[in-house]
Amino acid sequence: MGRTAPGLRDRSAESALAATDALGAFVSEHYPRLVRLAALVCRSVDEAEDAVQSSLERAWRNRASLKDAAKLRPWLDRIVVREAIRAKGRRLTTVDEIHLNDRGEEQGQDGAGLRIAFGQLSKEQRAAVVLHLYMGYSVTDTAAMLGAPSETIRSRLRLARERLRHLLAEEG
Amino acid sequence: MNPMNDDQRIDEALRHFLKAHAEDLAGLAVGEFEMADRVRARVGGRHMDRRMVLLVAAALLLIASMAATAFAVASGRLRLPWASEFTPGAYPSCGYDAPPGLVLYYDDHDFLVTLDSSGRLIRGTNGEGNVNLTIRTLTARGIGAMIDEVQKTLPVSGCHTISVPGGQDHGLYLETRSGVVGMSWGPNRTTVRPTSPAELAAINVLQARLDDVASWMPADGWVDATPQAYLPDRWDIGILLIGTDGPKAPGPDPAALTMPDGSDVGSFGTVFPPASARERCGTVTPAFVSDLLDRFAVLGVQHDGSELGKVELADASNRDWALTDHVTGEGVQIDIRGLRPHDADCVTRAQIAQTQSDAHTDPRIAVNPCNLLPAGASSSQGENQLTGIGTVGFRDCQYFQGNNMAILSWRSQPTSPVDGRRIAHELFGTALVEKEVDGHEAFLNACFEPAAACSPAIAISADPYFFVISVSPPFTADRTEIETLGRLMIEGLPQP
Numbered sequence: 001m002g003r004t005a006p007g008l009r010d011r012s013a014e015s016a017l018a019a020t021d022a023l024g025a026f027v028s029e030h031y032p033r034l035v036r037l038a039a040l041v042c043r044s045v046d047e048a049e050d051a052v053q054s055s056l057e058r059a060w061r062n063r064a065s066l067k068d069a070a071k072l073r074p075w076l077d078r079i080v081v082r083e084a085i086r087a088k089g090r091r092l093t094t095v096d097e098i099h100l101n102d103r104g105e106e107q108g109q110d111g112a113g114l115r116i117a118f119g120q121l122s123k124e125q126r127a128a129v130v131l132h133l134y135m136g137y138s139v140t141d142t143a144a145m146l147g148a149p150s151e152t153i154r155s156r157l158r159l160a161r162e163r164l165r166h167l168l169a170e171e172g
Numbered sequence: 173m174n175p176m177n178d179d180q181r182i183d184e185a186l187r188h189f190l191k192a193h194a195e196d197l198a199g200l201a202v203g204e205f206e207m208a209d210r211v212r213a214r215v216g217g218r219h220m221d222r223r224m225v226l227l228v229a230a231a232l233l234l235i236a237s238m239a240a241t242a243f244a245v246a247s248g249r250l251r252l253p254w255a256s257e258f259t260p261g262a263y264p265s266c267g268y269d270a271p272p273g274l275v276l277y278y279d280d281h282d283f284l285v286t287l288d289s290s291g292r293l294i295r296g297t298n299g300e301g302n303v304n305l306t307i308r309t310l311t312a313r314g315i316g317a318m319i320d321e322v323q324k325t326l327p328v329s330g331c332h333t334i335s336v337p338g339g340q341d342h343g344l345y346l347e348t349r350s351g352v353v354g355m356s357w358g359p360n361r362t363t364v365r366p367t368s369p370a371e372l373a374a375i376n377v378l379q380a381r382l383d384d385v386a387s388w389m390p391a392d393g394w395v396d397a398t399p400q401a402y403l404p405d406r407w408d409i410g411i412l413l414i415g416t417d418g419p420k421a422p423g424p425d426p427a428a429l430t431m432p433d434g435s436d437v438g439s440f441g442t443v444f445p446p447a448s449a450r451e452r453c454g455t456v457t458p459a460f461v462s463d464l465l466d467r468f469a470v471l472g473v474q475h476d477g478s479e480l481g482k483v484e485l486a487d488a489s490n491r492d493w494a495l496t497d498h499v500t501g502e503g504v505q506i507d508i509r510g511l512r513p514h515d516a517d518c519v520t521r522a523q524i525a526q527t528q529s530d531a532h533t534d535p536r537i538a539v540n541p542c543n544l545l546p547a548g549a550s551s552s553q554g555e556n557q558l559t560g561i562g563t564v565g566f567r568d569c570q571y572f573q574g575n576n577m578a579i580l581s582w583r584s585q586p587t588s589p590v591d592g593r594r595i596a597h598e599l600f601g602t603a604l605v606e607k608e609v610d611g612h613e614a615f616l617n618a619c620f621e622p623a624a625a626c627s628p629a630i631a632i633s634a635d636p637y638f639f640v641i642s643v644s645p646p647f648t649a650d651r652t653e654i655e656t657l658g659r660l661m662i663e664g665l666p667q668p
Contacts, residue, residue, distance in 0.1 A: 023208060023211060023212050024205075024208040024212070027204055027207050027208040027211055028204045028208065031204045031207050031208075032198065032204065035197075035198050035201045035207075036194035036195070036197065036198045037194075039194065039197035039198060039201065040190060040193065040194050040197065043197075045197055045200045045201050048197070048201060049201050049202055049207070052207065053207060053210050053211060056207070056211045057211050060211060061412075061492060061505070061507070062492060114185065114186070114189040114193075115189070115193065118186075118189070118190075118193070129186065129190075130190060133183055133186050133187050133190060134187065134190040134191065134194065161179055161182045161183070164182055164185075164186065165178070165182055
């Protein structure tokens, strides 16, 4: 039975309680994934929270408009990623102000380099990278979610790789 | 296996980085509970479409007396004997939409049954805004048969909520007739006791039986066994000012809309708390809704994806209609929703939401009891050390609040029953109830925390563990309920 790492909050109890009504269950099921998605795109925890809150609220209100339950997850992801790109929030806590936890420190130089390089991408580029590489959507699906042609997404991914390759080569 | 090319190596490195980075960032964001509260506040705190829960809103303790009572549907609306125990608002989590009857939601099977006190048996798909529901009507005998069936499979009396497996946080959450009792612990830090196989089997049995009512319901159990389309006789109209950042589909100016009762979007109905959500709502008649739909058609107000023109009443439920303030550009959303017989009306829900909103500012639950361990204890997140009675590390100190309640739970590292008793006395002073429950010692005290934050607490010393659960605000649990809870706690003990 481990302790909760300092600086991290234990969510399990919250999840259990949150799931005691329909909205709570809805948030409990999707929030962990959505906040990761938004945080990676925004690189600001506060902006990510705002984006997810706004998205969940909108999704909850309009959930009946979604006729195919199997599409709920990509529907939510699309709302959140678009909201995250648009977010111009409080920006109280940015990634660069956050102390990396133990795992982050263990990433060493490569982790730091990737973090810096990733942060230098535009939100649109980050969204493409996150949807495709982190969320596992195809280029076609990523394009549809971001409302951009597939070639644009391929281009964003290509540019992102180039930037990362360049930065990591400089560090190496 | 083909070696990775350069792009693939970059992608692979990125995937690893993104996974770790996402965890770091998510760890700094608010938790799901707080986020749910935030969203709930924005959408008005409605709890009507409960999914992933099974809610039995019938106190079955009085079955025997009810069975002996002759009910006659023809005599008008029945009042079940326990109806007064479910006064809306008295029990925020349990009584919110609990009718004097029976409501079952079982999301895994997209399952909904409502039996109201006048014998109307309503069922259909849950979570779709009360649309596509059918209704049949039971006689008094049919009501009794239905409740007997439930009682056979769900022996715990009172109002309880059981969420079924399907996620990492599945578990059992118990609400008693006299208030809310939460349980929170479990192996692997899940903190909620998993639904037992027996409970799950019981739920499945009940679900199967209710799926096939016709096979066991006696012929004289029906007033009308033919399912009819359910058309609500009460409707909710919600008006929400959604700012300039909401859905972008422009609509007619709300200034041009006069509601059927002569009000406008800024004065219709009642304010739904919190006021900051800028939401109003009102419960109206079908005629009111029809009139409003006519006005929408004239003005060209549309719901998402709809064509211009009149929408019939039967298709009106669960629609969100969009208007746009032509001066400020602010969006105004009007949602129309049919209510089921047991759904609370808008005024009642607003009162409950206000109560919940007020409770959030209650200083009694503004403190973190994890920091209120007895003198001599040192605390850090997740672990506290009691001194003077041996060394006992308390693990998993959890405190969370919302929905007008707060729950504290923690358990010890393996410790002896003797130490468990000493800990209980150290914590409680004089325990009000000290007894054996299934071979384990149980302690109950009405005031675990300092007097200013008085809250009932239950401790179970069950070799080799010691558990404490405290719930706020105070509730009055009777001995039977405490014993039931104690048994459920013990059943859920992880094996050391």
